[in-house]
Amino acid sequence: MNESIGSTTDIVTHLQERFPDAVQPAPAPYQGILVAQDRLVEVATYLRDELDFAYLSSVTVVDYPQPLNGMPACYDVVYHFFQGRGGPLTLHVQADRENPVVPSLVPLFPSALFQEREAWDLMGVRFDGHPDLRRILLWEGFDGHPLRKDWKEVYYEEEHKPFGSRFPDGRPVPAESRSPFGDNLRYPPGWSPRDWRPLVDVWGYAPHDELARQEDPNHPADRVVLNMGPHHPSTHGVLRLLVTLEGERIVKLEPMMGFLHRCHEKIGERNVWLGNIPYTDRLDYVCAMSNELPYVLAVEKLLGVEPPPRAQYIRVIMAEFTRFLNHAVSIGFTGNDLGIYFTAMLYALEEREHILDLFEMVSGSRLMCNYMRFGGVAHDMSEEAIALARALAFERLPRYLDQLESYFTDNELFKARAVGVGVLPPEMAVAYGCTGPLLRASGVPYDVRRAEPYFAYDDFNFDIVVGQNGDVYDRYLVRVGEMRQSLRILQQALNRLPDGPIMAGRKSATLKVPAGESYGRIEAPKGELGFYIVSDGGPNPYRYHIRAPSFVNLGVMGEICWGHLIADVVIILASIDITLGEVDR
């Protein structure tokens, strides 16, 4: 940084002075700046090169059919930039309602690659200059852009829950009765399947076929287009990889997703604020507990409540157990994909069961805990639960970790497959917006727990584990190191667990959240998990967007697989560590 600029307010003032005709502060309940559409690239370049906002975390769009909260009717494209430390700089760009186009930031920040495609897919905002603006979660040919406010689902009942048909004394009506086909289907008027053929390249083969035809005269090997997934034992769910191969080497690899797109954000806008907490569990189902945290954090910021110390400690305990669980399972999957079959996984799943027992004890459910509340947690940790947590954190899990290391760390076969494979240089990792162990294994010590501390993380001693080479092996080492640090935090938290209440204020099912916007983020086990919410002061979110680490991290997959053997793809994928529920949302 060439000038010392501190808080966000200073940065806003500074930018206003620097670009007097392009930048103004965002209207009242909003934060950050409003940038003129045609100057966006210039301002973003300045942010990146002069002010060290190297990290474009989230790109999303909010639809305003009518003026709201001081925003005119527009499509508001929202960017969140971060420096190495501190909170976000929010950048708003207003796009025209008739023909929404904004310049693409992909040439500056490749991390926008997938996120801009998602915004085009779901909101219909064009990004001028995007190299590959196709649909990503839905398919080419889908009718409409579903996240727009005027797009109604087939089973549409009302704008907001609780629906009058059920509450307060209605009777549920089968959703199927709302559709003439008795199913979640609708076709444009006049359309008939009889003379219809899928015209567009629904499955995205065209660019690969094109590439396969141009053979390289220096490499006489044939080029082959290979489709992996969405049903494949090593894609960790329903991810699809489309690969062009030259012999066994990868010429082009493209992850394709959307096979688990469950319309989370659209449903989230209909739910009441509290009703979204159980939905967040279902995003990354490997670590359900920590998905709830950024959402409650974002809402708490708007509400202006602070959870009491005991609740903060309990949150940290749950988050760290989840991190341990996630990394254990992730290493297990790596073993799975290396060809050890299920053995490594079985060890991980054994520990998982113990941790799930603890979760069940505190929340009542094994997997989908629904445990966090705005201003605290739902139930207190009982003596029994604390005893189990202590037994795990002090005895059982350290033992497991030693055992795991004795099998993997110096294993020659593992090293032969992992060292030097899938190398991700640090500059590329930052440009692509990678977070979590993937970023830290490349040697960038960036961790939201330190960069923008939340809950009680400031109270604990722990190290940020970084790797050096950014290959599969270093990612493994970083995960193991983080598990050790998690145990360290857990031991401190359990030793110092304060007494007191677990909720600030009282529990309320239909709370109203003040108008405004807020971005809550935590260091989830897979990387930075962020929730961007906009409230219009009502009992439901106006906009509810999830910045999922798995989704953004996948953007770099094509780059780091280039030139590798096809057999390495599954290990590289396992080392990135994705969950499809979170990728597709």
Next chain:
Amino acid sequence: MSPRKRQLPEIPPELVGTVHITPIDAIYNWARKRSLWPIFFGLACCAFEMIGTFAARFDPSRFGMEIMRASPRQADLMIINGTVTKKMLPQVVRLYNQMPEPKYVLVMGACAISGGPFQEGYNVVSGIDKYLPVDVYVPGCPPRPEGLIHGILTIHAKMERESLRNLRWYKKGEVPEPIPVPELGPDLVDWRLTEKIEAMQEEVVPSQVE
């Protein structure tokens, strides 16, 4: 003595204790149900609970089924473990068509039964039973492992009641029809609905012209 037992042939005295006689259905169904191989197939959160079920604590090898096959050609049980989206449905139907008969479908979790918490989603199929024949439903979000095991035992019970004489895939001349694979158009295109869609469009179009 029951009339059935009387019809069984006499075992020569030197083979008593070595040779046993049992109805073919009983032994055949016993063998089938003790080697039920599910397709390795993960759709959503329920899949993760299924993986948990197939690990050491709940140990389904007690029921002869710890092996999951990645290929549908080697599997005889399909566990639909999670939300089926419109984008995924063509693949699911194709996989089902590729499984050899006799085959069973176990539906795990609210999502696959009806769409569950995501029912109103624009990309969610509201119930896989609209497309595939389902044998057992296991409700829950996600069902506990015990629930899944109960579902599997229910399939075992169903298998036990089946007889070679009336199972359709052993009858002469009857080839089970594959299920038409839906396509992705403006929405999911279910070919079985062609006529209904056309009839609907005739109703809709004139009113829009007016």
